[in-house]
Amino acid sequence: MPLHSVIMATTRGEAIRVERERRGLNREQLAAATGVNAKTIARIERGEVRSSPSIPRLEAYLGIRHGAPEPPPRPNLADVPDLDLVAELARRLAERRTGHPNSHPLGPEGYYRWPTTAAPFPELDRPGNKGGNEAAGGR
Numbered sequence: 272m273p274l275h276s277v278i279m280a281t282t283r284g285e286a287i288r289v290e291r292e293r294r295g296l297n298r299e300q301l302a303a304a305t306g307v308n309a310k311t312i313a314r315i316e317r318g319e320v321r322s323s324p325s326i327p328r329l330e331a332y333l334g335i336r337h338g339a340p341e342p343p344p345r346p347n348l349a350d351v352p353d354l355d356l357v358a359e360l361a362r363r364l365a366e367r368r369t370g371h372p373n374s375h376p377l378g379p380e381g382y383y384r385w386p387t388t389a390a391p392f393p394e395l396d397r398p399g400n401k402g403g404n405e406a407a408g409g410r
Contacts, residue, residue, distance in 0.1 A: 283326055283335075288316040290333040305332045 291301050291312075302309040307325040314320045315329065330336075348356075 282318055283321070283330070284315045284318050286335050287312070287326070287329050287333060290335055291316075294333070301329070301332070305329055 291298070296304075298309040298312045301307070301312055305325075305328055307329060311320065311323070311325055312329065315323060315326060320326075
């Protein structure tokens with residue numbers, strides 16, 4: 272089999288067979304290395320056995336990862352084109368102006384008004400504000 276050929280296995284037994292053949296092992300060699308009977312390996316590869324304690328042992332020896340595929344990586348903001356970012360911003364602003372049920376409240380002239388509890392700088396702690404930073408600033 273050429274090295275560039277890729278065979279996608281659809282069952283665990285097929286994955287075991289493909290990897291065994293890729294490594295150039297016969298069933299007897301795999302049986303000797305894992306302690307699983309060669310006839311059991313043949314039955315697993317043919318799909319006659321789908322639930323056996325031998326399957327994880329064979330997969331571990333052959334380096335086959337079984338389970339849910341890893342989730343795709345989360346998109347990075349730097350990878351998103353500027354035009355798409357501007358379009359998303361415009362869409363979100365339009366939702367807020369039209370009173371979409373999932374939108375946040377807008378202040379005068381369409382500016383976003385932070386709820387007091389969710390503001391990034393609560394009023395008393397805002398730099399330059401009276402009441403929050405006199406002791407720290409020495410004014």
